[in-house]
Amino acid sequence: MPDAETSRSTQRRDTQKRILDAARTLFAERGYERTTIRGIATLASADPRLVSHYYGAKEQLFAAAVRHDVEPDAGAGPISPAEVMLENLGMKISGLPETSLAMFRSMLTHPEAAELARAEIDDRIRSLASMISADDADLRAALLLAVTIGVTVARELVEVAELREASPAAIAAILLPAFDALTTSDRIEP
Structure with a gap:
């Protein structure tokens, strides 16, 4: 069963990445106020409940979306x-x-x-x-x-x-x- 677990884990990471990418896109295009969890879910092809499950409220999702680190080579x-x-x-x-x-x-x-x-x-x-x-x-x-x-x-x-x-x-x-x-x-x- 390790393959099934790996597959679920991979799917979860892919879904989280799609949600975060969609959030970044919509926050960049629309700003905070006009971006909705439902809009992010739609763009990410995910259930809105998954957005909340992985990232919590809109505030936490925004914080994750704007976070990036510059790592030197x-x-x-x-x-x-x-x-x-x-x-x-x-x-x-x-x-x-x-x-x-x-x-x-x-x-x-x-x-x-x-x-x-x-x-x-x-x-x-x-x-x-x-x-x-x-x-x-x-x-x-x-x-x-x-x-x-x-x-x-x-x-x-x-x-x-x-x-x-x-x-x-x-x-x-x-x-x-x-x-x-x-x-x-x-x-x-x-």
């Missing part, structure tokens, strides 16, 4: 926090992932989505701060993330012409010194 050797942020930014400006689009659109229009997005951003700040050896690592990480979010929103949602016309590599080259300065341990006194 394991074979690339050590990577600095600045390089992590630039890699993250490069991914966003090369084509905004649905996770980010869903979060950006929804957090600006719905208070519950804003709170969930804030929790995700806080997690990213803590993760990035752990890579920075400075007394004010949390502040530095928050600034890095704020610049990244700002560039992403300006380029992808507001469609600022200068940012849209520039290549991700050109933007990264200009930002690298600023990101490096934010991630060094030398504290700049006011």
